[in-house]
Amino acid sequence: MDAELDCCAMRAPAQRVSRRLPPVGLLLGSLAVGAAACAAQSPADGASGDGGSERARMIELLRGAPLIDGHNDVPWQLRERFDNRLEGFAFDDTTRLRPPMHTDLRRLERSGLGGIFWSVYTPSSTGGPGALRTVLEQIDVAVRLLERHPDHFELAHTADEVERIAASGRIAALLGMEGGHGIDGSLAALRQLHRLGVRYMTLTHSENTAWADSATALPQWNGLTDFGREVVAEMNRVGMLVDLSHVSPKTMHDALDVSQAPVIFSHSSVHSVTPHPRNVPDDVLERLPRNGGVVMITFVPPFVSESSREYSLRYEIERGRLQAAGESGEVLERSMRAWVQQHRPPRASLVDVADHIDALREKIGIPHIGIGSDFDGIDDVPDGLEDVSKLPDLFLELRRRGYSDDDLRAIAGGNVLRAMRSAEEVSSRLAGEPPTADTPAPTAGEGSR
Numbered sequence: 001m002d003a004e005l006d007c008c009a010m011r012a013p014a015q016r017v018s019r020r021l022p023p024v025g026l027l028l029g030s031l032a033v034g035a036a037a038c039a040a041q042s043p044a045d046g047a048s049g050d051g052g053s054e055r056a057r058m059i060e061l062l063r064g065a066p067l068i069d070g071h072n073d074v075p076w077q078l079r080e081r082f083d084n085r086l087e088g089f090a091f092d093d094t095t096r097l098r099p100p101m102h103t104d105l106r107r108l109e110r111s112g113l114g115g116i117f118w119s120v121y122t123p124s125s126t127g128g129p130g131a132l133r134t135v136l137e138q139i140d141v142a143v144r145l146l147e148r149h150p151d152h153f154e155l156a157h158t159a160d161e162v163e164r165i166a167a168s169g170r171i172a173a174l175l176g177m178e179g180g181h182g183i184d185g186s187l188a189a190l191r192q193l194h195r196l197g198v199r200y201m202t203l204t205h206s207e208n209t210a211w212a213d214s215a216t217a218l219p220q221w222n223g224l225t226d227f228g229r230e231v232v233a234e235m236n237r238v239g240m241l242v243d244l245s246h247v248s249p250k251t252m253h254d255a256l257d258v259s260q261a262p263v264i265f266s267h268s269s270v271h272s273v274t275p276h277p278r279n280v281p282d283d284v285l286e287r288l289p290r291n292g293g294v295v296m297i298t299f300v301p302p303f304v305s306e307s308s309r310e311y312s313l314r315y316e317i318e319r320g321r322l323q324a325a326g327e328s329g330e331v332l333e334r335s336m337r338a339w340v341q342q343h344r345p346p347r348a349s350l351v352d353v354a355d356h357i358d359a360l361r362e363k364i365g366i367p368h369i370g371i372g373s374d375f376d377g378i379d380d381v382p383d384g385l386e387d388v389s390k391l392p393d394l395f396l397e398l399r400r401r402g403y404s405d406d407d408l409r410a411i412a413g414g415n416v417l418r419a420m421r422s423a424e425e426v427s428s429r430l431a432g433e434p435p436t437a438d439t440p441a442p443t444a445g446e447g448s449r
Contacts, residue, residue, distance in 0.1 A: 001073050001121055001178065001377030002267070002278065002300045058392045059112040061405060065412035066114020066166035067391065070296035070372030071176065071245075071267035073119045074103050075142045077376050084141040086148060100387075102375035105152055107389035114166030115156065115413060117176035117200065117266065118142045119377065124181060124207035124214075132189055135182040139175060139196050146173050155197055159420040162413075176243065176266055179205035180212060180231065187234050187436050199420070200241035200264060203228070203251060213248040215277045223250035224258070232258040234436045239427030241419065244268075245278070245298075245372070252284045261426040262292035262419040267372035269303045269356045270295070270363070276303050285360070288368050292422055294415045296372030297356050301380050304356055305348035308380075314343070350384030354397045357411065367418070369411045 081097070082089050094101035120142060122134035146153040154165045156172035165172035175196070180203045183189040190201070203224075204214040211228035213219050224232070232255050235242050242263045244252045255263060271279035280295055288295070301308035315336075322335050360369045375381075375388055384393055395408050403411075 001076060001119065002298075002303070002374055055392055055396065058395055058399070059110070061408060062112030062392060062395060062412050063114050063166065065409040065414060066162065066172070067112045068115035068117070068162070068172075068370070068413040068416050069113060069375070069388075069391075070117050070264065070370055070416065071119055071178075071298070071377065072103060072116050072373060072375050072388075073121065073377030074101070074145070075118050075138045076121050077101055078141050078145065079138065084137060086141070086144055091145070091149065099379065102373075102381065102387040105149065107387050108152070108171065110389040111391045112395075112412075113171055113388065113391065115162045115172040115174065117174045117372075119176050119178045120182075120198065121178040121205075121377075122182045124179060124205045127181060129184055131179070131182045132184040132186075135177060135193065136196075139193075139198070142173070142175060143197070157197060157199070158424060159417045162417060162420070174199045177201040178243075178246075178266075179209075181205070181207075181209045183231075185210055185227070187230065190231065190234055190240070191238055191435060194238045194240050198240060200243045200266060201235065202243040202245055202266060203231070203247050203255065205246050213251050215246055215248050219248060219250070223248065224254035229254065229258050230436050236260050236423070236426050237430045237433060237435070239424050241423050244280075244284075249281050249284060252280070253287075256284070256287050256291055256293075259291065260430075261423040262294065263288075264293060264370070264416065264419060265295045265372070267298035267300070267374045267377075268295060269297050269300075269353075270359045272363075273356050273359045274302070274304055274306050274309055274352075276309050278303055282363065285364050285368075288364055292367075292419060294368050294370045294419050295360055296370035296416065297353060297360070299353055299373045299375070299382055299385050300378050301348035301352075301382060304352040304382065305346065307346040308348045311343075311345050315339075315345075345380075348380075348382040350382055350390075350394055350397060353382055353385060353394060354401065357398060358401065366407050366410050367415055370413075370416045371411065 078084055078086070078089060092105050094104040120135055120138035122131045122138070126134055143155060146155055151170070153171050153173045156162045156165055156174050162172040162174070175198045177193060177198045177200065180201060183193065203209070203212045206214060206216045208214050208217045208220045211221065211225040211231065213221050213223055221228070232242055236259055241261070242255055242259050243266045244255055244263050245265045245268045265280055269279045271281045298304070302312040318339050319332070319336055322332055327335055357369055384390060395412065398408060398411070
């Protein structure tokens with residue numbers, strides 16, 4: 001989850017279903033308005049003729065990989081729209097919702113997906129025991145959703161289980177915890193969350209934790225604190241992937257210094273292509289081949305398109321200017337709607353996303369590329385990637401660029417499965433080591449180097 005601006009209209013905060021942006025000039029969302037953007041949310045019917053056959057063959061290839069999306073925020077949509085009550089949620093066709101969702105059962109059938117990491121997220125503003133409670137509630141609603149649709153999903157814990165479930169024609173659902181503040185400074189909580197099925201944890205979200213610096217906040221700890229290093233080590237011991245999306249470059253380097261298992265970036269792109277603070281810089285990319293890590297390229301427009309990044313920066317600067325002048329609430333939203341009408345946003349596209357994949361191939365090679373859409377965690381999406389059913393179109397574009405079938409299988413899911421297996425092997429090797437003793441949870445002012 002990275003942006004909160006609706007793709008069809010600016011709305012008051014109480015009506016929004018996505019997350020609040022961090023301070024001006026840091027994590028920057030994007031905006032798209034008008035009927036064209038709204039229409040893009042409708043499900044794809046697929047191509048006809050030879051193009052349809054080519055797409056069908058691509059879907060078959062992806063299902064056999066299997067294709068795994070590293071970051072999907074359906075559980076947060078359930079919380080924001082339905083207060084985690086599934087009785088009012090029709091997962092068969094979410095295009096009827098306003099605004100529509102990017103994910104539902106009908107479009108998943110056309111997606112080629114064989115695995116999804118459901119994000120179990122809690123806002124950075126939720127601290128202490130409240131953050132841990134929110135994570136547990138998000139795990140609960142995700143599992144209840146899976147249990148409601150056993151013909152479509154099964155919860156997976158290992159790479160072998162992902163392959164078994166995908167081979168059965170269903171989707172392997174994995175849990176990815178977004179935001180290390182959710183463990184409330186407790187390694188015991190981390191261990192129990194792993195037992196509940198969490199298979200990666202993003203060390204921060206948009207703000208620093210008490211033990212790690214975020215990419216979108218002023219540095220507080222110069223990377224990881226001593227406790228932060230213990231968190232990474234304990235994640236290795238239990239077999240939980242270390243997710244470095246959202247963290248500062250120094251935190252990335254510190255985690256790579258500590259981790260014995262491959263790290264992932266569950267939803268990030270390439271900083272040298274689009275210099276957004278949420279993207280991965282080259283000096284970090286250079287270390288990934290030795291670590292075995294995977295960057296799961298995301299679809300967030302300001303992360304993949306320079307014109308979208310620049311627009312989002314101008315938008316946030318204007319919003320900050322109006323807030324400094326005393327505007328708030330509906331007055332502020334009305335002013336921003338007027339600003340948008342005068343400054344129409346650019347559009348990111350599927351081509352931009354493919355360009356980031358090309359950049360990774362050139363810099364560090366096919367074995368370190370994956371896909372992490374951030375569907376249903378963002379409102380604006382690239383043209384051509386409007387919902388989960390469009391995923392095969394991205395791989396068709398890669399094939400047109402000369403990627404082999406083996407390349408496509410690796411990017412779709414083979415690379416992240418290899419990282420999962422490596423993490424499982426490291427965990428098995430460390431199984432004889434005792435758990436790190438839990439210590440009193442550090443507070444925001446108590447981090448240590």
